[in-house]
């Protein structure tokens with residue numbers, strides 16, 4: 280029997296296994312095989328930008344990023360575009376642009392050798408046996424059951440562990456995220472965020488990655504998500520974001536939690552990272568929350584497993600406050616009138632000499648155009 284079974288070896292699960300795995304007998308499983316290739320295959324569907332909060336979280340963990348996890352260009356500006364008004368501004372922001380597959384592989388490589396890591400293994404069922412939790416696993420060698428004193432769901436948005444262990448607790452508000460990878464046509468050295476209320480009440484983005492460009496959007500769930508995504512791509516094209524041949528498309532779920540939807544777990548099941556709902560409801564930035572919640576859980580487990588829940592709740596109070604604050608400031612970005620006023624004011628924006636201009640007429644025409 281293990282002390283801990285950690286389901287999910289993304290930033291939250293790998294960090295928890297790194298910090299707690301030398302002291303507690305730990306099994307770390309992930310349904311992915313661990314293969315990583317830049318593009319729509321293998322790695323977590325993600326923009327792969329490390330915002331300042333994530334950079335601070337890495338610093339607090341005493342980590343520096345290896346060069347091969349980075350992918351050019353590094354980005355120092357966000358270009359914000361409001362389709363309805365045709366307004367756009369550049370804002371100074373400093374992101375690290377990473378290859379998400381390599382970033383996750385690096386975090387997994389830091390897990391101590393005492394931890395048993397099984398990749399390509401999926402958790403499919405949980406059973407509470409009183410003194411332990413039995414986890415049914417499916418892997419290349421067929422099904423098996425492993426037991427632990429505590430199971431950690433670090434399995435991201437739409438967490439199966441959360442659904443199985445807490446079926447009566449509502450899930451965080453969930454969007455469907457689509458990303459399409461293209462050959463890059465021009466080196467637009469910024470992160471473009473596009474707001475088009477007709478396509479989504481969240482946002483779309485374009486991020487250059489080496490010789491590729493990834494266009495993505497977080498969209499309300501429903502059968503019309505591909506059409507909404509096409510509208511975002513067309514609007515970005517209208518704003519001058521040029522791309523070449525498509526290389527493939529990927530999709531996943533993304534939480535946009537209200538503060539009341541956060542759940543640290545309970546009993547013999549803990550939740551960390553996006554499975555707990557820890558992800559910014561205003562920007563979808565989730566890596567800092569994954570790292571910080573995993574570190575909080577590792578600290579909570581330091582005195583032993585008994586009483587972990589109260590210690591974990593206390594250590595994640597700051598994360599809950601951060602989500603509350605981000606929910607509170609969300610209207611500044613997502614209420615069209617407020618956003619328009621902010622863009623019009625130019626507060627905090629910077630002048631950029633050669634940026635392509637998005638005129639209202641061009642944006643509107645391109646967003647309407649059939650593809």
Ligand SMILES: Cc1cc2nc3c(=O)[nH]c(=O)nc-3n(C[C@H](O)[C@H](O)[C@H](O)COP(=O)(O)OP(=O)(O)OC[C@H]3O[C@@H](n4cnc5c(N)ncnc54)[C@H](O)[C@@H]3O)c2cc1C
Pocket residue numbers: 286287288289290291292308309310311323324325326327328329330333400401402403433434435436439440456457458495531532533551552553554557558563564565566567569
């Ligand atoms: C399209 C998109 C773009 C994003 N862009 C950014 C960005 O640029 N910057 C940023 O900071 N955040 C971004 N986010 C959010 C960020 O990706 C997540 O919040 C972050 O990855 C959460 O980390 P995690 O470890 O909690 O979960 P994940 O990274 O999702 O890891 C969960 C792991 O669990 C595994 N798993 C799932 N179910 C099972 C199972 N049943 N059995 C075994 N393993 C399982 C998965 O394979 C995965 O490896 C983005 C999200 C999306 C959807």
